[in-house]
Amino acid sequence: MSLRNAVSLRMFSRCYMTLIFTLLYVPILVLIGISFNDSRNPFAWGGFSLRWYDKLLGNSNLMEAAVNTLWLGVTAATLATLIGTLTATALHRYRFRGKPLLNGMLFTVMMMPDIVMAIAFLALFIALGIQLGYFSLLVAHATFCLPFVVITVYSRLSGINPQLLEAARDLGASESRAVWHVLVPALLPAIASGWLLSFTLSLDDVVISTFVTGPTFEVLPLRIYSMVRLGLKPEVNALATLLLGLSLCLLVVSQLLIKEKK
Amino acid sequence: MSLVRNPFKTATLTIIWGWLILLVLAPTLLVVLVSLMPESTGQLNFSDLSPAVLWQGFLSNYGQLISPVYIGVFGHSLWIGLITTVICLVLGYPFAWMISRASPRLQPLLLLLVIIPFWTNSLIRIYALRTLIATRGLLNDVLMSLGLIDAPLRLLYTEEAVIVGLVYMLLPFMILPLYAVFEQLSRATLEAARDLGANGAASFRHIVLPLTMPGIIAGVLLVFLPAMGMFYVSDLLGGSRHPLIGNIIKGQFLEANNWSFGSAISVMLTMIMAFLLLAYYRSVKLFKREATL
Numbered sequence: 001m002s003l004r005n006a007v008s009l010r011m012f013s014r015c016y017m018t019l020i021f022t023l024l025y026v027p028i029l030v031l032i033g034i035s036f037n038d039s040r041n042p043f044a045w046g047g048f049s050l051r052w053y054d055k056l057l058g059n060s061n062l063m064e065a066a067v068n069t070l071w072l073g074v075t076a077a078t079l080a081t082l083i084g085t086l087t088a089t090a091l092h093r094y095r096f097r098g099k100p101l102l103n104g105m106l107f108t109v110m111m112m113p114d115i116v117m118a119i120a121f122l123a124l125f126i127a128l129g130i131q132l133g134y135f136s137l138l139v140a141h142a143t144f145c146l147p148f149v150v151i152t153v154y155s156r157l158s159g160i161n162p163q164l165l166e167a168a169r170d171l172g173a174s175e176s177r178a179v180w181h182v183l184v185p186a187l188l189p190a191i192a193s194g195w196l197l198s199f200t201l202s203l204d205d206v207v208i209s210t211f212v213t214g215p216t217f218e219v220l221p222l223r224i225y226s227m228v229r230l231g232l233k234p235e236v237n238a239l240a241t242l243l244l245g246l247s248l249c250l251l252v253v254s255q256l257l258i259k260e261k262k
Numbered sequence: 263m264s265l266v267r268n269p270f271k272t273a274t275l276t277i278i279w280g281w282l283i284l285l286v287l288a289p290t291l292l293v294v295l296v297s298l299m300p301e302s303t304g305q306l307n308f309s310d311l312s313p314a315v316l317w318q319g320f321l322s323n324y325g326q327l328i329s330p331v332y333i334g335v336f337g338h339s340l341w342i343g344l345i346t347t348v349i350c351l352v353l354g355y356p357f358a359w360m361i362s363r364a365s366p367r368l369q370p371l372l373l374l375l376v377i378i379p380f381w382t383n384s385l386i387r388i389y390a391l392r393t394l395i396a397t398r399g400l401l402n403d404v405l406m407s408l409g410l411i412d413a414p415l416r417l418l419y420t421e422e423a424v425i426v427g428l429v430y431m432l433l434p435f436m437i438l439p440l441y442a443v444f445e446q447l448s449r450a451t452l453e454a455a456r457d458l459g460a461n462g463a464a465s466f467r468h469i470v471l472p473l474t475m476p477g478i479i480a481g482v483l484l485v486f487l488p489a490m491g492m493f494y495v496s497d498l499l500g501g502s503r504h505p506l507i508g509n510i511i512k513g514q515f516l517e518a519n520n521w522s523f524g525s526a527i528s529v530m531l532t533m534i535m536a537f538l539l540l541a542y543y544r545s546v547k548l549f550k551r552e553a554t555l
Contacts, residue, residue: 024379027387027394089274090271109286121285123292146281211516225494248382250381
């Protein structure tokens, strides 16, 4: 390749990457801009203002849904992390019957379209006579987050020296003590990033929540969904900006955790 | 090792098996069962199910699937998914290659920029897009002030808007697996090809394309499969006139209250998924064998 060709290729690369990133980010950045705009017309700049944030705090429906969503996210992520970590440990450490089936089920959860999983949960809860609400959401969210925790933790487990655990056992620790005192501390970054990923997935979910939610427990995505369908609401922009900030913080934390792993 | 009683192991395995059987296996089988039941209206009635009843249910529910109306709707939905996938591939392939060739110092930053949208709430991203392309939105404002158009374009509630929305949501899922294969593609391989006399097109056709094929297929699956189910994208950007399979399933469950038919559609969707995954495994195996030859 001649020098001139190489230079023009590099120029083209730069332009192309800038274009794609622009397309990915313009909508989000515009939304953030609008949320600080004093004017009711979103695209006429009326000066910097926090009035929509003020209005958001005054919208008790929206705030209640936000609290519900955060609580659901925290509890579902914790449950998924707990079971996911146990699953990864078992898959890594034990030999047992039906391992391919277990792997297959985890893979199914990951690849199955959300909508199919959603109706499966709905049918199950109705068949068992379980009231739709916080509990059904918790169980469903924990389940669809589970494989992501398993993958995150499992990949870290393969980097741990198995003799550490054997040494603890030889020194007289019971299996549960050995796991808790030796394995868990070594796995902590992976466990934490699995939790963060689960929390994000739970906050993001629209499809499954639509089906397994009940009238007693309203979550934020569904509240936003019904508001947005009716038209543009300035306080939703403020809320969106806050949520973006939150996800960005979580992402940075999880990236730092991954770095630490290496 | 397992000759010694190990209560921790027993407890762990019980929890995992219990959870997965109750919440993954049972519901999946339940959907298949519901899809064989005669039309049910919100209440599942398992009391008088006999093979004959199930056979009748099977004929009526799956028969409805192949009626011209639904074949048209499915075809339309698959078509939207296909176009979305092709656009993502065409945009994502060179993009992933460029990231993999960027300086090692820059690569983590570029990857982070691809991942950020994945961590942002998808509903909010669709809402942002909607704000932008609304009839009195920013895009029309800009185009009009540049004098490119005289009257605002109707961009929202079109098929194109749904496709743009899906591409916007799913592009990172195409880029990441492609990046993973490009990263492993060593420069040495390409240089060897050039030394042996291959020109650009030949080395792409015989080296780059086969070696990146697993990434292409993984990306295609990760885009195509979710695209079928994202009912909120077509709801918010396409109105009710451009339904995806997800919209139809949702309608059967939450509006028409015909759970049996909704389940039959889901079973069909799952079969399509399973078939594509199977094809993926076969092709990956095939390409691995070719690569080692």
